[in-house]
Structures are given as C-alpha cells and as structure tokens.
Amino acid sequence: MKKAIMLTTMILFVVIYIYRCNACEASMEVKKYYPDKDGDGYGDANSLGIQIRNGDPVPDGYVEKSGDCDDNDPAINPGAKAIPGNAVDENCAADIDGTKQPSQSGMIIVIVGLVILLVLVFFVIRWIFCINVPYDLD
Ligand SMILES: [Ca+2]
Ligand SMILES: [Ca+2]
Numbered sequence: 203m204k205k206a207i208m209l210t211t212m213i214l215f216v217v218i219y220i221y222r223c224n225a226c227e228a229s230m231e232v233k234k235y236y237p238d239k240d241g242d243g244y245g246d247a248n249s250l251g252i253q254i255r256n257g258d259p260v261p262d263g264y265v266e267k268s269g270d271c272d273d274n275d276p277a278i279n280p281g282a283k284a285i286p287g288n289a290v291d292e293n294c295a296a297d298i299d300g301t302k303q304p305s306q307s308g309m310i311i312v313i314v315g316l317v318i319l320l321v322l323v324f325f326v327i328r329w330i331f332c333i334n335v336p337y338d339l340d
Contacts, residue, residue: 231256235264237273244270244279247294269294 207301232253236245245251254260254328271276271294282292284299 231336233266234268235260235266236268236270237263238265238270239263239273240270240276242270242276242279242281243267244281244294246273247271271296 232255234251235254236238236249236251238245241263243265246266247269249268251268252264253260267280269280270278271291271338278292278294281295282294284291284293284295286299
C-alpha cells in the first residue's frame with residue numbers, strides 16, 4: 203500500500219511538473235509586432251518591431267504583419283492590388299508597374315543555361331545527322 207501511494211505521488215508530481223513546464227514555455231513565447239500608423243493592418247517595413255510575450259497586451263497601433271513600404275498611406279501595403287501604369291508600388295513588391303529588372307546573378311544563370319542548351323542542341327543535331335567532324339586535320 204505504501205509503494206502504491208509513493209508511486210501515485212511520483213506520477214502526480216511528474217504530471218504537474220510537465221504541465222507547469224508547458225504552461226511556462228507557452229507564456230515565454232514572444233511575437234513581434236510592428237507599428238501601423240495608417241491602420242491598414244500592415245506594420246512599417248522599416249521598423250524592427252517590438253517583442254511581446256504571449257498573453258501580454260499588444261500596444262495600440264501595433265500589428266503582427268510587417269512589410270508596409272508606405273505606412274502613411276492605407277492604400278499602399280503588401281495586400282493591396284497593383285495598379286499598372288501609375289508609377290506607384292501599391293503592393294510593396296519593389297516592382298513599380300513591372301519595371302523591376304532581373305538581378306545580375308539571374309542573368310548569369312540564364313546565359314549559362316542558354317550556352318548549355320546550345321551545346322546540347324549541337325551534339326543532338328550532330329548525332330542525328332551523323333556528322334563526322336575531323337578533330338585532327340593533319
Ligand atoms: Ca500600415
Ligand atoms: Ca502601380
């Protein structure tokens with residue numbers, strides 16, 4: 203009987219300990235919040251944000267989402283629809299009306315891909331037509 207009481211006590215202790223640890227970890231989790239001056243639901247993209255523990259009150263004017271490239275205009279945010287031809291980046295895509303140029307590394311990858319494709323096409327054509335190109339012209 204004494205062993206059963208001790209075992210039950212130990213199990214109860216472990217269950218309480220695990221429950222408290224999980225509750226403690228949940229309250230220690232933090233989220234970032236960003237200032238949203240224009241109230242469109244997207245925080246200032248240039249802000250580092252503030253960290254708030256789960257359950258703690260979020261200050262007024264702060265939101266979870268970031269990425270607002272113009273936090274003074276509620277019509278401009280990552281969720282807005284792009285309007286072509288007006289020279290304004292409405293959806294904060296850093297692409298004003300499709301004028302974004304591909305990056306230099308992207309261009310290099312495209313060029314290398316084209317060279318590899320041309321070499322493959324050359325060998326396939328050569329194989330199809332059985333062209334014997336003499337390598338040693340002596
Ligand atoms: Ca905003
Ligand atoms: Ca636009």
